[in-house]
Amino acid sequence: MKALVYSPEAVAKAFLDLVDYETPQDTEYSCLIKVLGCGVCGSDLLKLERALVKPDTVLGHEMVGEVFEINEALSKKYNLKKGDRIVSSHHVPCGKCNYCLNDKESLCSQFKSTNFNPGAFCEYLELSEDHLKHTVIKLNKETSNLSASFTEPVACCIKAIKKSGLLSHKGSANVLILGLGSIGLIIGRLINYYRKHKYLLHSSVSELHTQQNCDKKLEINLYGCDPIETKRKLAEESGFDKVFNDIAFISDPERPDYIFLSAGANICIDLAISYIRDGGTIIVFSSVPDNAKAFTNNEIYYKELSIISSYSPNLSDLKESYQLISENKIRVSDLISHTANLSNLGETIMKARKENGLKVYLDLGDRAVIRPPQP
Ligand SMILES: [Zn+2]
Ligand SMILES: [Zn+2]
Numbered sequence: 001m002k003a004l005v006y007s008p009e010a011v012a013k014a015f016l017d018l019v020d021y022e023t024p025q026d027t028e029y030s031c032l033i034k035v036l037g038c039g040v041c042g043s044d045l046l047k048l049e050r051a052l053v054k055p056d057t058v059l060g061h062e063m064v065g066e067v068f069e070i071n072e073a074l075s076k077k078y079n080l081k082k083g084d085r086i087v088s089s090h091h092v093p094c095g096k097c098n099y100c101l102n103d104k105e106s107l108c109s110q111f112k113s114t115n116f117n118p119g120a121f122c123e124y125l126e127l128s129e130d131h132l133k134h135t136v137i138k139l140n141k142e143t144s145n146l147s148a149s150f151t152e153p154v155a156c157c158i159k160a161i162k163k164s165g166l167l168s169h170k171g172s173a174n175v176l177i178l179g180l181g182s183i184g185l186i187i188g189r190l191i192n193y194y195r196k197h198k199y200l201l202h203s204s205v206s207e208l209h210t211q212q213n214c215d216k217k218l219e220i221n222l223y224g225c226d227p228i229e230t231k232r233k234l235a236e237e238s239g240f241d242k243v244f245n246d247i248a249f250i251s252d253p254e255r256p257d258y259i260f261l262s263a264g265a266n267i268c269i270d271l272a273i274s275y276i277r278d279g280g281t282i283i284v285f286s287s288v289p290d291n292a293k294a295f296t297n298n299e300i301y302y303k304e305l306s307i308i309s310s311y312s313p314n315l316s317d318l319k320e321s322y323q324l325i326s327e328n329k330i331r332v333s334d335l336i337s338h339t340a341n342l343s344n345l346g347e348t349i350m351k352a353r354k355e356n357g358l359k360v361y362l363d364l365g366d367r368a369v370i371r372p373p374q375p
Contacts, residue, residue: 006054090115159310180235186332282305337359
């Protein structure tokens with residue numbers, strides 16, 4: 001099969017090289033998935049740019065695919081048959097360790113060591129039985145491949161919002177999203193959805209959507225900040241109350257109680273600490289090129305700030321995410337600015353960067369079926 005692998009020499013193609021790669025096979029305890037599409041995540045780009053993976057690694061985890069080969073036993077056990085469209089997260093938590101028991105599944109050692117074989121920037125991948133058991137979601141007919149590929153990134157944002165404590169805030173809160181790329185816009189759209197639906201903390205997913213027993217109104221002012229005008233415009237169309245091109249233009253009454261850091265610049269944490277209100281919460285949600293030189297101990301201490309982070313979703317966030325996407329409660333398809341295929345993904349990523357695009361989508365949905373060689 002064809003696969004895109006990390007190649008330190010392929011500088012002009014975002015370090016991605018198209019190669020012939022051994023087609024994975026299904027086994028007694030795994031099935032074979034035909035990749036239909038995959039979103040390109042900011043974390044994939046960082047791994048490539050900063051050489052955080054070994055040469056010849058196949059990346060790509062925001063996968064949507066189709067069951068291609070599955071044995072009868074697994075098919076019966078998990079109610080999946082050839083042709084079923086699915087999404088799955090790439091990591092599977094163990095569900096038993098101390099991290100898993102405390103809602104920190106992304107720190108579980110099994111979570112960190114499980115993956116698709118290989119990543120999804122290719123034609124076929126093998127999914128383990130653990131994936132079938134815990135992380136695979138079967139898609140309904142109405143959900144497009146492209147929308148479904150957002151299940152993982154939206155789930156990451158759901159987790160960050162829940163972890164921030166915003167949904168149990170009493171009184172009113174100013175929320176600022178620093179960086180309005182696709183992740184910043186998704187966070188904003190989710191917050192907008194939650195505040196409209198009187199989200200009640202600890203309510204189950206179904207209660208959330210039926211709005212029953214919800215007596216808690218979230219009074220949130222939703223602000224965004226980004227130097228790029230097209231992104232600010234999209235934020236305004238997404239329900240943000242006000243957007244800024246520079247955090248310095250925020251007036252005193254608008255100072256945030258919560259800041260989501262979805263921009264990858266070194267200076268963001270310092271800006272957040274100087275502009276946040278006393279008692280506020282900063283949610284670190286992106287990687288930066290270097291760690292900040294100084295840890296502003298006293299500002300954090302005297303202002304009683306909470307600085308938290310969120311990385312990768314829990315299984316329950318994935319389910320909630322797919323529900324929101326499949327029921328059209330949150331719009332995602334317009335966050336793709338560039339679409340590519342396997343032969344031009346690298347060039348398309350470079351182009352998207354040059355044009356200040358949002359997100360790149362690898363589309364394999366319409367390609368001719370290439371059968372993997374039989375063992
Ligand atoms: Zn991702
Ligand atoms: Zn665990």
